[in-house]
Amino acid sequence: xxxxxxxxxxxxxxILESIAQRGTTRQQEIARASIAASDEIRQERQIVLRRAMPxxxxxAKERVVYTANFGTGLPxxxxxxxxxxxxxxxxxxxxxxxxxxTYDLYQQVYGRSSIDGNNMRLDSTVHxxxxxxxxxxxxxxxxYGDGDEDLPVDExxxxxFTKSLDVIGHELTHGVTQYTANLEYQDQAGALNEHFxxxxxxxxxxxxxxxxxxxxxxxIGADLLTANVNGAGIRSMKAPGTAYDDPVLGKDPxxxxxxxxxxxxxxxxxxxxxxxxxxxAFYVVATxxxxxxxxxxxxxxxxxxxxxxxxxxxxxxxxxDRTVAVAGDLYxxxxxxxxxxxxxxxxxxxxxxxxxxTPEPPLPPPQNGCLLAILTLGLYR
Amino acid sequence: xxxxxxxxxxxxxxxxxxxxxxAVAVLLWLGVFTSLHGCRPNAEHPVARDQAGASMLVRDTMxxxxxxxxxxxxxxxxxxxxxxxLSEQDEQHLRQLIDEAGFFDLPxxxxxxxxxxDQFGYKVTVEIAxxxxxxxxxEGAIPPPLRxxxxxxxxxxxxxx
Numbered sequence: 001x002x003x004x005x006x007x008x009x010x011x012x013x014x015i016l017e018s019i020a021q022r023g024t025t026r027q028q029e030i031a032r033a034s035i036a037a038s039d040e041i042r043q044e045r046q047i048v049l050r051r052a053m054p055x056x057x058x059x060a061k062e063r064v065v066y067t068a069n070f071g072t073g074l075p076x077x078x079x080x081x082x083x084x085x086x087x088x089x090x091x092x093x094x095x096x097x098x099x100x101x102t103y104d105l106y107q108q109v110y111g112r113s114s115i116d117g118n119n120m121r122l123d124s125t126v127h128x129x130x131x132x133x134x135x136x137x138x139x140x141x142x143x144y145g146d147g148d149e150d151l152p153v154d155e156x157x158x159x160x161f162t163k164s165l166d167v168i169g170h171e172l173t174h175g176v177t178q179y180t181a182n183l184e185y186q187d188q189a190g191a192l193n194e195h196f197x198x199x200x201x202x203x204x205x206x207x208x209x210x211x212x213x214x215x216x217x218x219x220i221g222a223d224l225l226t227a228n229v230n231g232a233g234i235r236s237m238k239a240p241g242t243a244y245d246d247p248v249l250g251k252d253p254x255x256x257x258x259x260x261x262x263x264x265x266x267x268x269x270x271x272x273x274x275x276x277x278x279x280x281a282f283y284v285v286a287t288x289x290x291x292x293x294x295x296x297x298x299x300x301x302x303x304x305x306x307x308x309x310x311x312x313x314x315x316x317x318x319x320x321d322r323t324v325a326v327a328g329d330l331y332x333x334x335x336x337x338x339x340x341x342x343x344x345x346x347x348x349x350x351x352x353x354x355x356x357x358t359p360e361p362p363l364p365p366p367q368n369g370c371l372l373a374i375l376t377l378g379l380y381r
Numbered sequence: 382x383x384x385x386x387x388x389x390x391x392x393x394x395x396x397x398x399x400x401x402x403x404a405v406a407v408l409l410w411l412g413v414f415t416s417l418h419g420c421r422p423n424a425e426h427p428v429a430r431d432q433a434g435a436s437m438l439v440r441d442t443m444x445x446x447x448x449x450x451x452x453x454x455x456x457x458x459x460x461x462x463x464x465x466x467l468s469e470q471d472e473q474h475l476r477q478l479i480d481e482a483g484f485f486d487l488p489x490x491x492x493x494x495x496x497x498x499d500q501f502g503y504k505v506t507v508e509i510a511x512x513x514x515x516x517x518x519x520e521g522a523i524p525p526p527l528r529x530x531x532x533x534x535x536x537x538x539x540x541x542x
Contacts, residue, residue: 129532130532131532131535131536131539133452133454133539134452134453134454134499134500134501135453135499136452136453136497136498136499136500137497137498137499138495138496138497138500138521139495139496139497148539150536151539151540155539155540157539158454161453167453170453171499174498174499178496185498193498221453221454224454234453234454249456250456250457253455266450266451266457266502267450267451267455267502268451268502270455271451271455272451272452272453272454272455273455
């Protein structure tokens with residue numbers, strides 16, 4: 001089976017080389033196959049890197065949707081490019097429209113041109129593998145599976161992953177994060193990476209539907225679960241831990257407070273689990289401010305993600321401190337906006353001390369005052 | 382030859398049986414099986430050939446624990462597969478996939494360093510003839526020969542029954 005995934009790194013090359021030289025016959029065969037696959041992948045990666053170079057003109061939205069034809073080859077066969085009419089394939093057209101809506105939110109609301117801020121082309125691949133219950137960002141593009149399309153209808157749990165607009169916004173935002181805060185995908189920094197993706201995924205859908213914070217359902221992946229599952233979606237930003245409770249899927253494991261933080265080695269330290277804590281903080285902030293969540297709460301979070309101050313290893317406390325500071329910069333110290341941000345984090349058990357955000361310019365240092373006094377006295381003499 | 386329970390013995394999305402219960406069930410089942418069928422030699426399997434001193438019963442039984450975590454939904458998908466509960470055709474296919482993956486020669490940990498996010502993580506333990514090996518792999522680091530085995534196990538785990 002050919003494996004052509006461009007983000008494959010497989011076993012570190014030096015270990016493979018060592019196995020190829022000193023392993024048993026069977027080990028040598030496997031190591032050689034892996035080395036060959038890695039070489040192929042490296043070549044593809046170079047092609048992908050060249051392809052991903054921002055070549056589009058300023059202000060231009062450029063989308064391309066490919067199909068993997070149920071295999072693993074990426075990006076796959078080109079189906080629809082920018083300006084092409086609908087293809088009639090639901091997954092292709094949802095990926096096209098959804099990436100366009102997400103581009104528009106970033107461009108029109110936050111003034112950002114595409115993932116990299118420089119009109120990088122938006123590539124999506126659909127029909128990835130068979131029975132693939134997932135969507136992901138591989139460092140260069142978005143990739144979507146068709147859910148449980150390979151199982152009998154009454155056994156299916158997941159629909160195709162392009163079906164929810166917020167999932168597309170979530171994946172595209174992983175790209176934005178990679179080009180900005182570049183949060184490590186582990187533990188709290190990883191949970192923040194997931195959180196920013198859920199925030200802007202949800203905001204794309206709210207923006208598209210013209211919903212206010214109190215009208216929105218704050219669900220992630222509301223269209224992903226089939227009727228066989230007892231659940232409303234994959235995650236709830238409003239009430240983490242309540243999205244589903246099903247005999248087969250189990251219960252939504254997300255906490256909504258630091259007291260219930262989940263320590264686990266699975267899922268990169270629970271990045272899809274503990275994101276419930278900052279998700280709920282954002283919901284509280286947006287609801288307290290009222291109106292359209294993308295206007296104020298969304299702007300504070302966008303600035304926090306992209307202003308270069310967050311750091312790649314930020315935890316929840318740092319994120320809370322930074323959002324409070326950014327809200328102070330944007331709306332003033334002790335403004336209703338800054339107070340709402342502070343309250344949002346407080347509700348989930350993250351306290352931001354009063355000293356941290358100092359939006360006003362600092363007072364002149366005392367020695368300058370002394371110097372001025374001395375000079376003034378000198379002049380009087 | 383085997384009319385005893387078909388397909389996957391325990392395949393669940395959330396490991397519904399607590400481990401002690403599962404162990405008891407397996408032991409009970411093994412007792413019934415051996416009294417009905419006696420021991421069955423399996424000359425084809427290379428691992429079984431290696432274990433000259435192992436008892437025939439242990440040699441014949443293959444057990445696989447499968448776990449897939451992470452992904453967009455962050456759901457844990459698990460399955461335990463008993464070779465003796467499979468049809469002969471499925472069992473042979475599964476043994477072939479394990480052999481073709483070079484499973485017992487794979488490193489215990491296969492992690493990639495790519496910028497990929499929302500990908501699955503896998504953990505598979507295979508027990509054959511008293512021999513056990515566990516491999517943990519992130520999706521981007523799966524060696525191509527291992528992928529068919531993981532796909533077979535994921536499909537088994539995704540089935541409701």
